[in-house]
Amino acid sequence: MRVRIGVCCILSMLGLAHAAEPIPQTTTPPIEVYITVDWEGDTLEPDNIAAMQRFRQRFSTIPLLQLLNPAYFFKPGADANAINATIRSTLLPIDTLGLHLHGWQHWVAHCGVTFQSQPQFAAAPLSASEAGVTVSLEHAYSQAALTQLIGCASQWMVGQGYPRPRHFRAGGWQLGPKLTAALEQHGFVWDSSVIQAALLTTRWPKDSALVTSLHRLHPQVPDLAQPYALTPSLMEYPNNAGLADYATSQQWVQLFEQLISSEHSVMVLGFHQESADDFLTILAQVIPRFEAIAAQHQRRLRWMP
Numbered sequence: 001m002r003v004r005i006g007v008c009c010i011l012s013m014l015g016l017a018h019a020a021e022p023i024p025q026t027t028t029p030p031i032e033v034y035i036t037v038d039w040e041g042d043t044l045e046p047d048n049i050a051a052m053q054r055f056r057q058r059f060s061t062i063p064l065l066q067l068l069n070p071a072y073f074f075k076p077g078a079d080a081n082a083i084n085a086t087i088r089s090t091l092l093p094i095d096t097l098g099l100h101l102h103g104w105q106h107w108v109a110h111c112g113v114t115f116q117s118q119p120q121f122a123a124a125p126l127s128a129s130e131a132g133v134t135v136s137l138e139h140a141y142s143q144a145a146l147t148q149l150i151g152c153a154s155q156w157m158v159g160q161g162y163p164r165p166r167h168f169r170a171g172g173w174q175l176g177p178k179l180t181a182a183l184e185q186h187g188f189v190w191d192s193s194v195i196q197a198a199l200l201t202t203r204w205p206k207d208s209a210l211v212t213s214l215h216r217l218h219p220q221v222p223d224l225a226q227p228y229a230l231t232p233s234l235m236e237y238p239n240n241a242g243l244a245d246y247a248t249s250q251q252w253v254q255l256f257e258q259l260i261s262s263e264h265s266v267m268v269l270g271f272h273q274e275s276a277d278d279f280l281t282i283l284a285q286v287i288p289r290f291e292a293i294a295a296q297h298q299r300r301l302r303w304m305p
């Protein structure tokens, strides 16, 4: 009797059986989480910078989308070398660098645009280093002025040795059609200025100027809003999990579980450089939780960008 030994049996004898097994195909997209940093353009306090440095050492393989702000360079008495050294001490080569802009008076004036003090999306904090941080760029400036400001900020960052920014978040999430057009004109491809106002009501009253202005600028933003095209060349990545200043680790974990159990795959969260020492702990708590939850659900988790 002839013994027939099939390919699978030979491979099995050679200990290579797995090589013939089909690789499971999955169409489930990976979960993509963007961690953004809003550099407010206000202060560069050593405690906050040190908190960021510690975070980078602990999570050295997780990139940050660092949304830088040129306003630090235009405070009275600013030392550009020291500012650059401070900013760079928090960066890693895996990061993406973009822009975050507020209407700071000295920076606006540097760009050759007449400073506007109104309308504001909130009362300016008494601790603010100068005027303008709470001025709504979208409502206070014309499209031509905004185009000039975006170009000026981009050029300034390039002049300081940073890559030309293509990623953006507006101060106070104050993005509307004029700012969108200005971003498109300067080749920006990624914006994260859309937010669901409800993500801020942990700290901001429902009838505050910020929350009511966001209801008008970004009406009916769904839970965990996903990326969509704002213009043919500019994608909107809604800040769909908000920022650490307005969240708890428990809320972020719940949102992540909600994301996993939905058909969605993108989460955008973040923190401010100016309050990193107070709020980065929340992020440090949720990162291992997110990884554990994704593994439990057999979903790949990709830290973007």
Ligand SMILES: [Zn+2]
Binding pocket: 038, 039, 040, 100, 102, 170, 171, 172
């Ligand atoms: Zn900001």
